[in-house]
Amino acid sequence: MTDVNLRALALDVLCAVNEEGRYSHLMLRQVLEKYQYLPRHERAFLTRLVEGTIERQIALDYVIDAFSKTKIRKMKPLIRNLMRMSVYQILYMDAVPDSAACDEAVRLAKKRGFSGLSGFVNGVLRSIARDGRTVSWPDGEKDPLAALSVRYSVPQWIVGLWADRYGLEKTERILSGFSGEQALSVRVNLQKTTPEELKRELEAEGLLVQPAGELPYAFYVDGVDHLNALKSFREGRFYVQDVSSMRVAELAGVRDGDYVIDVCAAPGGKSLHLAELLHGTGLVEARDLTDYKVGLIRENIEKHGAGNVRAMRMDATVHHDASVERADVLICDLPCSGLGVLGKKPDIRYRMTLEKTRELALLQRQILSVVWDYTKHGGVLIYSTCTINDAENEENVAWFLQNWPEYELLHEEQMFPGGENRDGFFLAKLVRH
Numbered sequence: 153m154t155d156v157n158l159r160a161l162a163l164d165v166l167c168a169v170n171e172e173g174r175y176s177h178l179m180l181r182q183v184l185e186k187y188q189y190l191p192r193h194e195r196a197f198l199t200r201l202v203e204g205t206i207e208r209q210i211a212l213d214y215v216i217d218a219f220s221k222t223k224i225r226k227m228k229p230l231i232r233n234l235m236r237m238s239v240y241q242i243l244y245m246d247a248v249p250d251s252a253a254c255d256e257a258v259r260l261a262k263k264r265g266f267s268g269l270s271g272f273v274n275g276v277l278r279s280i281a282r283d284g285r286t287v288s289w290p291d292g293e294k295d296p297l298a299a300l301s302v303r304y305s306v307p308q309w310i311v312g313l314w315a316d317r318y319g320l321e322k323t324e325r326i327l328s329g330f331s332g333e334q335a336l337s338v339r340v341n342l343q344k345t346t347p348e349e350l351k352r353e354l355e356a357e358g359l360l361v362q363p364a365g366e367l368p369y370a371f372y373v374d375g376v377d378h379l380n381a382l383k384s385f386r387e388g389r390f391y392v393q394d395v396s397s398m399r400v401a402e403l404a405g406v407r408d409g410d411y412v413i414d415v416c417a418a419p420g421g422k423s424l425h426l427a428e429l430l431h432g433t434g435l436v437e438a439r440d441l442t443d444y445k446v447g448l449i450r451e452n453i454e455k456h457g458a459g460n461v462r463a464m465r466m467d468a469t470v471h472h473d474a475s476v477e478r479a480d481v482l483i484c485d486l487p488c489s490g491l492g493v494l495g496k497k498p499d500i501r502y503r504m505t506l507e508k509t510r511e512l513a514l515l516q517r518q519i520l521s522v523v524w525d526y527t528k529h530g531g532v533l534i535y536s537t538c539t540i541n542d543a544e545n546e547e548n549v550a551w552f553l554q555n556w557p558e559y560e561l562l563h564e565e566q567m568f569p570g571g572e573n574r575d576g577f578f579l580a581k582l583v584r585h
Contacts (some may be wrong), residue, residue, distance in 0.1 A: 156187060159237070159256050160263075162201040166233040169206065175498040176206050184378055192377045205233075205240040207331075207498040210305035212236045213242065218287050220276045221527055224421050230264055231273065238273075238541050250281035296320055299325060309506050310491060318543060328541065329570030331508050332494035336376055337574070338390040339398055339421075340369040341456050342428050345389045347371070353384050364395050365574075367402070388455040393421045396492075396567045396577035400485060400536050401425035403563065403581050408433040410480035415468040415523050418445035418453040422459070422485055427458045434480075439466040468519045475526040481534065483526045486516045488537035492576025495569055513543045517551060524556050527584045533559065536579035540566065545578040552582075559584050 161183055168174040180202050184195060192424060205212065213224045216235050224232055233255055241253035254277040261270045292299035297315060301308040304327040314323040321405070338346045347369050351361045354373060364370035372388075379385045379392070400422050406412060406429050414423045417438035427436045438449045438461055449463040466472060468486075489509045490500045520535070527533050537544050547565060553559055563581040 156190060156194070157260075158198045159201070159260060161187070162198055162205070163230070163260060163264075164238055165174070165202050166205060166237060167230060170209075170233055170502075171229045173503065175497070176202065177497055185236055185380075188378060188380075190312065195377065200245070201237055201240065204244055205237045206502075208240055208244065208305050209236060209502065210307070211302055212239050212243075212305075214289075214302050215239055215280060215284050215287050216276065217528065219279045219284065221311060222272070222404040228266065230267070231261065231266060231269055233258055234264075234273065235276065238277050239280055239284065242277065251572075252532060254278055257553045300324060301549075304328070304331065306330075306501050307496065308445055310501060310504075313506070314540065325570060326568055326576070329568060329576075330498075334495045335372045336374070337364050337393065337395050338371050338373055339367075339393045339425060340371070341389050341391060341424075342369055343432065343457055344387070345384075350384060350389055354382070355386075357382060367395065367398060370395055370398060388457060391421055391424060391452075393425070394493075394496075394575045394577070396574040397421060397538070399565075399567070399577070400483065400534055400579055401429055403579060404429075404481045404483065404532060404534050406430055406434070406481055410434045410463075411478060412436040412483065413440045413475060413523075413526055414483040414485070415519065415526075416440060416464075416484070416486055417463075418448050420449035422483060423449065424452060424456050424458050425463050426481070426483070427461045430460060432460055434460060436461045438463045439468065441465070441467055469515075469522055471522050474525075475523075477525065477528050479526045479531055479533045480528055482523065483534050483536075484520060484523065485534075485536045486519055488512055488516070488539040489541055491539040491541055492567075492569065492578070493538050494576075498573065509541055509543060513541075513548060516544060516548050520548070520552050521555070524552070524559075529558075530544060531584055533582045533584065535582065536577065536581060538575055538577050540568065540576040540578070545580075549580045549582075 165179045165183060168179050169176045216224050216239055238253050239249045240256040242250050257277055258270045258274045261273045290298040290302050297308050297311050300311045306327055314326055340350050354361045358375060360374040362372045364372045384390060406426055408431055411434055412426050417423045418440040420438055421438045423438035440446055443465060446463050446465045453461050488511055489504050494501050553561060559582045561582055567577040569576050
């Protein structure tokens with residue numbers, strides 16, 4: 153064992169996410185990169201503790217409130233997050249003895265300056281260790297939305313949004329699709345290697361590699377400790393990308409020599425995929441709003457050796473006259489609520505609100521109203537989001553077609569998380585006549 157206190161690291165990440173609004177996947181990545189020397193099982197423990205606590209947060213709060221006179225929202229921020237991660241260990245991590253979860257929580261409370269609350273922490277946690285597994289959950293017959301919300305730790309407004317659209321049975325399937333470990337899907341960089349060669353290389357490093365759907369260049373990879381430890385990743389021979397996201401470039405149907413504009417491109421996965429499908433010909437202009445985002449795109453261009461991609465800083469809400477009727481393919485993968493990726497980015501569910509989804513839907517319409525004429529006559533516009541929300545998806549497409557009738561809808565699909573190990577994702581293909 154190392155001298156690093158894994159629970160203390162997890163607590164710091166949880167406080168940063170829940171109290172400071174930081175993003176869990178970015179915070180966890182920073183910590184794991186800093187402590188790359190930790191044994192693999194310790195890194196796995198830290199990862200599961202952070203991700204699991206965030207993923208189960210509504211259920212954890214429900215249990216804590218059932219046993220504590222001081223409700224979770226009234227607790228000191230550090231104690232609140234300490235209680236959550238400790239209850240997660242008790243209820244969901246069988247390999248952790250209940251006594252260890254309780255004792256370590258008390259030690260952390262004292263070490264962080266809350267000795268006066270250590271008795272409270274100890275008492276509530278030991279009560280939950282004794283009786284928490286028999287807690288009375290919301291009644292699914294009397295209040296199905298509350299029952300699903302607590303069971304899957306998804307805010308009730310999101311459950312209601314999907315229940316109104318898809319019914320309770322399908323909503324539960326969607327919620328279930330976000331639960332548990334999310335498969336890592338990768339796309340082979342066909343400019344540098346072949347699927348067969350990459351598969352052999354990854355398997356030689358001890359990883360399990362399986363085909364991802366029908367795409368010959370996509371794999372699910374299991375057993376990755378950290379990506380930078382893989383030579384093939386460092387050298388850009390594959391790109392981490394969800395299978396549903398790969399559908400954008402597939403559906404675009406680019407032909408050699410095409411000029412492609414991707415108006416919200418960072419970090420560049422779809423742009424690089426399109427560049428590959430162009431076989432190094434033509435040009436993909438990958439645009440985004442900030443220097444930071446453009447920097448991410450440029451890093452990936454260099455790493456993956458894409459010579460036919462150009463990164464540019466450009467605001468998609470401001471019309472660019474020189475782009476009018478230039479694009480054979482226009483990619484509008486626009487900022488969205490992210491409700492389709494709750495499995496990989498679980499904290500989205502707590503920071504997103506119904507009002508924010510409405511604001512994002514309006515932003516999407518604003519961008520579409522600016523960039524619509526960048527497409528050539530006969531060219532293709534791809535509209536996509538990583539959310540499951542009619543207002544940002546089908547309704548926006550219908551609005552666009554009503555306002556710009558020279559476009560025709562060729563294809564539209566909403567993908568759901570679940571059995572195929574992919575994100576929730578929406579895309580529509582339109583052609584300009």
